[in-house]
Amino acid sequence: GQQLNQSPQSMFIQEGEDVSMNCTSSSIFNTWLWYKQDPGEGPVLLIALYKAGELTSNGRLTAQFGITRKDSFLNISASIPSDVGIYFCAGLEGAQKLVFGQGTRLTINP
Amino acid sequence: DSGVTQTPKHLITATGQRVTLRCSPRSGDLSVYWYQQSLDQGLQFLIQYYNGEERAKGNILERFSAQQFPDLHSELNLSSLELGDSALYFCASSKGRGGADTQYFGPGTRLTVL
Numbered sequence: 001g002q003q004l005n006q007s008p009q010s011m012f013i014q015e016g017e018d019v020s021m022n023c024t025s026s027s028i029f030n031t032w033l034w035y036k037q038d039p040g041e042g043p044v045l046l047i048a049l050y051k052a053g054e055l056t057s058n059g060r061l062t063a064q065f066g067i068t069r070k071d072s073f074l075n076i077s078a079s080i081p082s083d084v085g086i087y088f089c090a091g092l093e094g095a096q097k098l099v100f101g102q103g104t105r106l107t108i109n110p
Numbered sequence: 111d112s113g114v115t116q117t118p119k120h121l122i123t124a125t126g127q128r129v130t131l132r133c134s135p136r137s138g139d140l141s142v143y144w145y146q147q148s149l150d151q152g153l154q155f156l157i158q159y160y161n162g163e164e165r166a167k168g169n170i171l172e173r174f175s176a177q178q179f180p181d182l183h184s185e186l187n188l189s190s191l192e193l194g195d196s197a198l199y200f201c202a203s204s205k206g207r208g209g210a211d212t213q214y215f216g217p218g219t220r221l222t223v224l
Binding site: 088 | 112114143152153154155158165166168200202207208209210212213214215216217218
C-alpha cells in the first residue's frame with residue numbers, strides 16, 4: 001500500500017511559537033486530512049482538504065493541499081498548552097481507505 | 111465525545127486466546143471502520159463495513175474477522191492471539207459509504223497479549 005512520510009517526528013517548542021509539519025507521498029491522493037490524537041483518545045479530525053492547492057483554516061490551524069497532490073502541510077499559529085498531542089496526516093486511497101502518516105508528537109514548554 | 115463507543119476499554123489476555131471487540135457507531139452512521147494502532151506500524155486500516163456488508167479491506171490478518179449487525183454495531187474478532195497483536199484498536203464511523211465522508215473515531219480498545 002501507499003506510505004506517507006510525515007515530518008518532523010517530534011517537536012519541542014515554547015508556548016506562543018508557530019508550528020509547521022508536513023506530509024509527502026510518492027503517490028497522488030485526492031483527499032488529505034489532518035487529525036490530532038490526545039493520550040487515551042481516538043484521532044479527531046482537524047481539517048479536511050479536497051482540492052489541489054486548497055488552503056483551509058480552522059481557528060489557529062491552517063492546512064494546504066499541495067498542487068502536485070502528493071503533499072500537504074499543517075501550520076499551528078501561536079501555540080497554546082492544549083495543542084500538545086500527536087498530529088497525523090492521512091490520505092484517502094481509493095474510495096474508502098485512509099492511509100496515515102507516522103505522526104508528529106508536539107510538546108510545548110510553558 | 112465523538113459519539114462512537116467502544117468496549118471494553120482495556121483487555122488483557124494470553125497468547126492463543128480469542129477476543130471480541132465491540133463498536134457502536136454514531137447515531138445515523140452506516141459505515142464502521144476498524145483500525146489498529148501499534149508503536150511500530152502506526153495507524154493501519156483493517157476493514158470497513160457499510161450497512162451490514164463488507165465494503166473495503168485493508169491489512170487485516172486472516173486470524174481477524176469482523177461483522178456489522180442489523181442494528182449497525184460492529185464486532186472485531188481476533189483469534190489465535192500473538193504477542194504482536196498487542197495494540198490499540200480503533201473503530202470509526204461515517205454517514206455514507208466512505209470516500210470523503212468524515213470518519214469519527216471512538217476512544218479505542220487497548221489489547222495486551224501476554
